[in-house]
Amino acid sequence: MARAIVLVIDSFGVGHAPDAANFGGINANTFANLSRYFYQHEKRKISVPNLAKMGLVQAAFEAGKSEFPVEEQKPEQGAYGYAAELSTGKDTPSGHWEMMCVPVLFDWDYFPKEGNAFPVDLIDKINLATGYKGILGDCHASGTDIINKLGEEHIKSGLPICYTSADSVFQVAAHEEHFGLDNLYKYCETVRELLADMNVGRVIARPFVGSSPADFTRTGNRRDYSILPPSPTVLDAFTQAGGHVISVGKIADIYAHQGISEKTKATGIDALVDATITHINSAQDKSLIFTNLVNFDQDYGHRRDPVGYALALENFDKRMPEIISAMNDDDVLFLTADHGCDPTWPGNDHTREYVPVIAFHKQVRSVNIGERGTFADIGQTIADLFSLDKMPYGTSFLSDLDL
Incomplete structure (x- = not known):
């Protein structure tokens, strides 16, 4: 039976979301704006050929409604699109929970910005x-x-x-x-x-x-x-059906360790990728390997370092052939993000953005799956892949993957 690999490029937004005005982020676009900054200061275009072949660049062009300086490579293999967020926040739990079909439809409590933060x-x-x-x-x-x-x-x-x-x-x-x-x-x-x-x-x-x-x-x-998600996620449904969920990085913490079978911690993007590849090489059938690449967010997004972000993205792109080589023929790789964190934006907070939705396996054709109404489409597709009961949110795009 197939295995699924989910790689979350933490903070990798691809254009301000339709409701961005409510979050102070009109014209935020993590990928486009860091690429423009990189081109202006490093005098060359960012190069991500492996991700571009999967449709990432094209999806970003469509999400942001414009092109930007990047070494362009037309999509060759992979389903590609972009998704808006239903959740009320632009934070890590909201994005990840929605990704696994539990959008945050309530208001979080926040601490005041002025004066002392805590009661x-x-x-x-x-x-x-x-x-x-x-x-x-x-x-x-x-x-x-x-x-x-x-x-x-x-x-x-x-x-x-x-x-x-x-x-x-x-x-x-x-x-x-x-x-x-x-x-x-x-x-x-x-x-x-x-x-x-x-x-x-x-x-x-x-x-x-x-x-x-x-x-x-x-x-x-x-x-x-983290607090527990307000209802069962795809991870819960999958483990209850006998599946094995492997957390790499902070995934287990985000879901309060619920629906997690095994966890691996690692420090740095390369170490997280290494751990992911190790699990791809050894994981049993009916496994879900779920990795958060936190350093894109904490080291480059929040620190407002567009050049560092671009170089890290190029390095991650170079690791993609290793990941693909380790996959079995019926494995499915999903690439996405949990929110934006535009490194050119004022302040150091997240930005409300579309996120990329990329799905790849070794026989898939290139197919544009367009704009998705919720991050939950990823979780619904995973539920469909493993023949789980349909989740309350999200629309599966499994039929587009030629499986």
């Missing part, structure tokens, strides 16, 4: 439960900026750095050696429990190392503590 009574409860005498930060901030600003004070005081963003999230940065990784995880688990009455999507542990702002560096030991 005094919440901080009092956290201090009482954890034994710490206070927190540092208590504001909206970029993760790297706040570590550079408060990292030395954190080391001296022993107090955790707590901050938030435009997403529904409570983030805790702490030094792996001075604060301790296990202490950081325990602290975040306590915060997660104390947020039970609030609809906050994630508590994120953000460990770092170094001795000063000159060398403070976040490590790969990040951990996300």
Whole structure:
């Protein structure tokens, strides 16, 4: 029986979504704008020939309603299109849950942008439960900026750095050696429990190392503590039907470990790709290998580094033949994203964008599957591929894949 591989190019938007005005992102376009910036500053077009052959560039042209500087390669093999998001947020859980047929149709709770971010009574409860005498930060901030600003004070005081963003999230940065990784995880688990009455999507542990702002560096030991999706996802249906779901990267955290059979952590895009290939080479039939390539988002999107993003994308493109070579003839590879994070956009928040929808197997012809009304079309297609019951959201495009 076929296996499915889902690669999420975290933050790789391809044009502002129809409702982008509601999210402050009109004209945001992660792929197009980083390509224009790259061409202007590096004096050459970005080159992603393997992804282009699958239809990624053409899908991006159509989603953004315009062309942009990229070494063009016409689609040769693969179903390609792009999808709008139904969910009310432009965050990681919303995008991923919708991808697996559970869109977020409720409003998240967010922390205020002005003044102190967290309610005094919440901080009092956290201090009482954890034994710490206070927190540092208590504001909206970029993760790297706040570590550079408060990292030395954190080391001296022993107090955790707590901050938030435009997403529904409570983030805790702490030094792996001075604060301790296990202490950081325990602290975040306590915060997660104390947020039970609030609809906050994630508590994120953000460990770092170094001795000063000159060398403070976040490590790969990040951990996300998510609330459960509001209803069963395709992952739940698949595992209940005897399937095997393999999480690579932060996927298991995003789904609160529900519907996950096996998990592998890795740090960096190449390591995540390596882990994915290892699983493709060894996974049993009726497996779903699900990988999030977080570094596109955290290292380049949020840090507003268009050149770094472009170079990382080119490197990922070079790895595609390895992935395809490892696949069996009846395996299906899906490429998509969970939201946008245009590295040329003001601020450092996500952008509300279409995401690419690419499906590939070794016998598929080139076919344009057009604009999709929801990310859930991917999950519905996976459900169809494995003969699962139809999910409440999404439209399968399995019939376009020549299986």
